[in-house]
Amino acid sequence: MTTLIKLYGAPVSTCTARVMTCLHEKAVDFALVPVDLFSCEHKQPPFLAKNPFGQIPVLEDGDLTLFESRAMTAYVAEKFKEAGTDLIRHHDLKEAALVKVWIEVESQQFHPAIAPIVYEYFVAPIQGKSPDQGVIDANLEKLSKVLDVYEAKLSSAKYLAGDFYSLADLHHLPYTYYFMKTPCASIISERAHVKAWWEDISSRPAFKKVSEGMNFGEK
């Protein structure tokens, strides 16, 4: 009998959303166990035993406990590779390798530029600070250069790793979702192919289920 996967996190959290979207795409049942961020539950010893870095989410599958959302999605996509959407293209060596490349591009090029912008607009105000325009501008410049590469890539294929939706595209969803609510959204919408790609991937049912809970900062 298979155990139910448990995901410790919060619906508004980008990294929790990343994993939930993957679980929905794979049609895998799971239980979301809420972690109380405001009482700093994630920094207390019981939680630190699961993730020593004190961050959400954490995934539990039987005896396996994992941290790092991208390790979780890779594990889920591989364990349930014959179910739901094929996110890792395991039947084709070349396609699978290209998915790995663009997963790292999101992780190493896209994420470091977009995350600080999302932080300034959504998290800083909660801590009583105004968005730091210097940080925003510096990262917008970096992100624009990355999106220029994306624009060129997406003009020759529908998705990042090829003409197929994959985990590489999925990983972009949560941060971009919040980014599109900031005054900086135009750098996505003014690039025709990036815009079309964004509209496509963000309208997938698996993500729509998750984005309903992503109301960080909204009343």
Place this chain on the structure above:
Amino acid sequence: MATPVKVYGPPLSTAVCRVVACLLEKDVEFQLISLNMAKGDHKKPDFLKIQPFGQVPAFQDEKISLFESRAICRYVCENYPEKGNKGLFGTNPLAKASIDQWLEAEGQSFNPPSSALVFQLALAPRMNIKQDEGVIKQNEEKLAKVLDVYEKRLGESRFLAGDEFSLADLSHLPNAHYLVNATDRGEILTSRDNVGRWWGEISNRDSWKKVVDMQKQQHSP
């Protein structure tokens, strides 16, 4: 007989070394094709075709062209499973996932502050770029917090993901090597008992010693 795989990039590049260390661990024959980044080789159209971000390394084998060092390492481990260190990325899904989470921790938590420090302390002076004391302090604090977590973990476990050396440990070698050998801040690693012990073990592996030799040859006349 398989043709050697190709790795493009200078031996002094941390990301290039990550891939070379992995290939050496996996006993996969390779050819290192150096690039002259000072001359802008990495921004030329022919190179941009295989690495559209104009960075190093790039990788080619008989089947495919790839970039991003951690993607290349994962690919090498998965596609040459019977070669060299078979357990480098785990021999079953649970072991692989445990290694992967620490490889992600390296990429998300260790790499950003350690890269910033390597740039500020080891590279900027050589490039006649003014050091930014604020950036140095900020990243020292960030790295210290990460290494506190590592210190606890490495008191419970010989290597990051368990009892065996893995791709997760390997991924730390390039930046840690520069911090210890090319800056005066190496004690951020070596003064922590467990991290220091771990650093001593992983940097003494034959594969890493070969990478260091390769880097030294680059310098010799």
